[in-house]
Amino acid sequence: xxxxxxxxxxxxxxxxxxxxxxxxxxxxxxSAAIGFARQLRRRLPAGVVEIDPNLVSVLxxxxxxxxxxxxLAGEVRLLLSRPADxxxxxxxxxxxxxxxxxxxDGGPDxxxxxxxxxxxxxxxxxxxxxxxxxVLTTGFAPGFVYCGFHDDALKLPRRSDVRPPxxxxxxxxxxxxxxxxxxxxxxxxxxxxxxxxxNFDPAADPPTRLREGDQIVFEAxx
Amino acid sequence: xxxxxxxxxxxxxxxQDRGRPGMLQHGISASGPMDRGAFAEAAxxxxxxxGEAIEITRAGLDFAVEGGPVRFAVAGGVFQxxxxxTAMAWxxxxxxxxxxxxxxxxxxxxxxGYLRFDRTIDVPPLMGSRATNLVAGLGxxxxxxxxxxxxxxxxxxxxxxxxxxxVAPRGLSNESMPIRFLWGIHADxxxxxxxxxxxxxxxxxxxxxxRMGIRLEDGAGVFAGTPILSLxxxxxxxxxxxxxxxxxxxxxxxDHQPTGGxxxxxxxxxxxLDRLAQMRPGxxxxxxxxxxxxxxxxxxxxxxx
Numbered sequence: 001x002x003x004x005x006x007x008x009x010x011x012x013x014x015x016x017x018x019x020x021x022x023x024x025x026x027x028x029x030x031s032a033a034i035g036f037a038r039q040l041r042r043r044l045p046a047g048v049v050e051i052d053p054n055l056v057s058v059l060x061x062x063x064x065x066x067x068x069x070x071x072l073a074g075e076v077r078l079l080l081s082r083p084a085d086x087x088x089x090x091x092x093x094x095x096x097x098x099x100x101x102x103x104x105d106g107g108p109d110x111x112x113x114x115x116x117x118x119x120x121x122x123x124x125x126x127x128x129x130x131x132x133x134x135v136l137t138t139g140f141a142p143g144f145v146y147c148g149f150h151d152d153a154l155k156l157p158r159r160s161d162v163r164p165p166x167x168x169x170x171x172x173x174x175x176x177x178x179x180x181x182x183x184x185x186x187x188x189x190x191x192x193x194x195x196x197x198x199n200f201d202p203a204a205d206p207p208t209r210l211r212e213g214d215q216i217v218f219e220a221x222x
Numbered sequence: 223x224x225x226x227x228x229x230x231x232x233x234x235x236x237x238q239d240r241g242r243p244g245m246l247q248h249g250i251s252a253s254g255p256m257d258r259g260a261f262a263e264a265a266x267x268x269x270x271x272x273g274e275a276i277e278i279t280r281a282g283l284d285f286a287v288e289g290g291p292v293r294f295a296v297a298g299g300v301f302q303x304x305x306x307x308t309a310m311a312w313x314x315x316x317x318x319x320x321x322x323x324x325x326x327x328x329x330x331x332x333x334x335g336y337l338r339f340d341r342t343i344d345v346p347p348l349m350g351s352r353a354t355n356l357v358a359g360l361g362x363x364x365x366x367x368x369x370x371x372x373x374x375x376x377x378x379x380x381x382x383x384x385x386x387x388x389v390a391p392r393g394l395s396n397e398s399m400p401i402r403f404l405w406g407i408h409a410d411x412x413x414x415x416x417x418x419x420x421x422x423x424x425x426x427x428x429x430x431x432x433r434m435g436i437r438l439e440d441g442a443g444v445f446a447g448t449p450i451l452s453l454x455x456x457x458x459x460x461x462x463x464x465x466x467x468x469x470x471x472x473x474x475x476x477d478h479q480p481t482g483g484x485x486x487x488x489x490x491x492x493x494x495l496d497r498l499a500q501m502r503p504g505x506x507x508x509x510x511x512x513x514x515x516x517x518x519x520x521x522x523x524x525x526x527x
Binding site for chain 1: 243244245246247248249250348349358359360404406407453454455456457459460461462479480481489490491492514517518521522
């Protein structure tokens, strides 16, 4: 696992402080972001009104009437320096099994993905489900989760065109990751299947089930 | 029961309240009024206001009151409003009774107006807010824009509506001032010459603007030679100035996607976001950098979200 440098602490607008662990996505940077988000969830610094973990960063939204940026940045540096809390992001708190109907109408890109990777669809599904994945973050759209990381052998860029909106529960594949949609969205990812698993319920509190760092086991629906 | 029957609605007319903060981690931006100052100004014209507004767009809105009476206030941009054919002041407030018809037609300035009542606009709260997020199709009136035939129920004002709104109203008078911004999280990825050209260059508002973002015309070609940068997707906030692969600048607004992968050169400060939202297509604008300390002085002086 690559060594990470010192995280950057940057203003994002006048009510945001972004802690960025790397400029590119890696297992180490994502684990560090998850670990820091967990630290914050245990104790939110004064004046912070919202936290938003991302692939390689955590955004802290703060109230400038309650805390100065420099004060908050100092507190963040202190939190980041505590070895006792360091990097607990690698361990899953919860595990979910997500049953997917691969291929067919709900997964029109399965055959093409398998062909490009030089596999049969069955072999691809087996490879895809072989190891548990981690929820890297939620973002882009309500309840949209990024899960990773697949082996390098399964890496594939996104499609060159964007599909019109795909239904909630669509299972997407690209760039060594699998994503699950919760709302109808257009997508440039490969659409490989459909699940009944629902991550997003606007009437529930909280409205999403999956947290960054949770473990996801994908399985083929019988 | 008092209701509002929508007779005619311009595109993207929505129910908004102060917004739905705290949901970025679930992939949902806060929404809320495009012009927060005007939203507050309309409430200040009422002794007590419901927490919601109808946010109208340039084409305006016609509606009829059924039941009643209800007090009604308007602010934001410059529209023309009539009650049963008689002009009312903009901004202004008036008492409405059963059967009254209100007609709001385009005026000379602004993109967004706010219609507030001494009642709650009683659409179901979703994740703690009645604000509409048009991009996600959530909240407000069935997650969508209002249209002719819709009936909005009004209910007695709850305790939350009595909370003072500390946002100071702002006018359109200083439209020629530069839009102030903080350098963004990707500013260092732009060449120094591009950063220098960005400051003070003349841009204009294109005709592609909505609650998600405002596309700018880059007449001077500041970003014309910017190579496409592939970035890891990261948190987005309202006011972020992102540069698309073809060099088009977009300022992201209240219904922004919660994350994005385009480089962001800067973020418009909260105090100037309302003014930007009200600029019509064709309006010229320039950007001026400020320090975070200055941005917070403007924020703390009351002119912020």
